[in-house]
Amino acid sequence: MTNPPAERAERCASLSVVVPCHNEEANLEELHRRLAATLPQVAETWQVVLVDDGSTDGTARIGLELAAADPSVQFLSFSRNFGKEAAMLAGLEHARGAAVVLMDGDLQHPVELIPALVARHLDGFDQVVARRSRTADPKVRTALSRAFYRVVDPLIDVPLDDGAGDFRLLSRRAVDALVALRESNRFSKGLYSWIGFPTAMIDYDNVQRDAGRSSWTLRTLLDYAIDGILSFNTKPLRVVIWLGLWMVGLMLLYVVWLVVGVAAFGVETPGYVTTIAALVLLAGVQLIVTGVIGEYVGRIYSEVKRRPAYLLRVDTAEQPAGPGGGPGPADRA
Template sequence: MEIRVIVPCFNEEDIFESTCSELTKILDKDSIIKKYTYDILFIDDGSSDKTLDIIMAKTKFNKRIKYISFSKNFGKEAAMYAGLTHSKDKDAVIIIDADLQHPPELIPIMIEKFIRGTDQVIAKRDRKNENFLRKITTKTYYKLINKFVDVPITDGIGDFRLLSQRVVHAIVSMTESQRFSKGIFSWVGFKQEIIEYENKTRVAGQSKWSFKKLIDYGVDGVISFNNKPLRLLLYIGLLVCFFSIIYILITFINIMLYGINLPGYFTIIFAILFLGGIQLISISIIGEYVGRIYYEVKARPHYLIKKCNVDNE
């Protein structure tokens, strides 16, 4: 049995040694017990620090260390897709972050459940040690997104998981450029088990997720797996038309009974601003979908490889 651990990296020089040491220590011990071979594939997502140099130095002393380095920063979604694309021959693949917020000690549990026949072993974190504002914002986001998307998205479940070979093949076959892995993992299905762990803070380095990136990722989640925002625009348009007709009838009856009343500044300004706001929102939502069609039609590669020591596929 061959297991591969995929670790996306972007400017992780401060924590790489700790991550690599922790992973190899756990995998060495577990592979002896469960009799499997493993390697660790680091995906350097165009790091501007010494991450790639450190990885390449490691490969000289440990043949189990593999790497793919992108020509520039293509994002974590592209890094995970590259790792999975180059791991289709493995019996199972584990995706884990490089910051040790995903506890590597869960890997033996994941492999044990995989051996028993589970296709996706999913790690779910709790929300302990998170600040109050982020906790409330996250819970609100997941409640909202599950009302829009066509697949269930669970709070606390991220990319840390084990995937069987057939799940990897299914995900790699989905070649869309605008990827939202949380939705893709949920959409492909297969037998799943969830294991929970306590939320951890970064050991070193800084988070690459700014507030703006989190907002963009949230929008991707809403847009990627449904057309409900477009349907919502239809409902809003019908509702506005209904109230407009009611308003016109009331105004007409008022004119018939009391004559023309010139004052109407507030009504006009309100109507202009309200309808203008709805139009701008509608155009923006439609533009998001059109933009995604534009990127899909161009069919550019998800990533470009600068250096690697694994076979291209």
């Protein structure tokens, strides 16, 4: 599979690139170099928004240096780690371009694919999604990812596409629609699908990380799957209702079987193992049901507090911008 070239030579009037960063000091300079070489080909003016999500390495120092040296770079730094969803939201809120590209800072999203994204956007698409292959992924990770989509997709109200992540181009109206969604528990994969608008796909070969270490673990992926299931519907509540009904039905069948056994063979010594197994099973089901209900209650609790999704420690756009590709503070939305 090869990366498709851009299909036309026209450029966007303005383009913003939003890059959430967490402990990416080893990749930021190379990312900036590649962006600086690519963005003049596809936009009249451009902006790069680097969002430091509470990094513990030198990401903040490098981000400040890049912003000081290049007026097209805006650097945001959170007061602590708020998570990638908050970092993407902050980037979108500070992006001023007529089109916005979301990409990771680990160089696994090829910068050289941006011209192809822009070309499809100029064809009239509000979302142009870069969908990666999984050819170079470890087999265990690939199996878990595919299992995630098989399990989550039927349980939520919007379709999810395997391999389609956060690397995408969004039109201004798509960005405005995403920013207008003020929910605290954000699941962007579902939000992209929920807002709709004409969407195109571009396939590209998977790229392995050159430096640094991924923050995604089995636990974070499992938490992400739970967020996806609970963020867009109440189907899990319906599932536990059916689970309870099935358990009641099985218990009734068990009672009938016991009655028939007593009528046919008389009273026998009660089965200790059977009783304990039934109690453990019922207790487990009750805990699962209570946990699902508790998750929904907890999310309601988070929403009604209406806390901001993030707090900024640094925003270089508050300082005067020099000449170059980056708009000054007066242009901020």
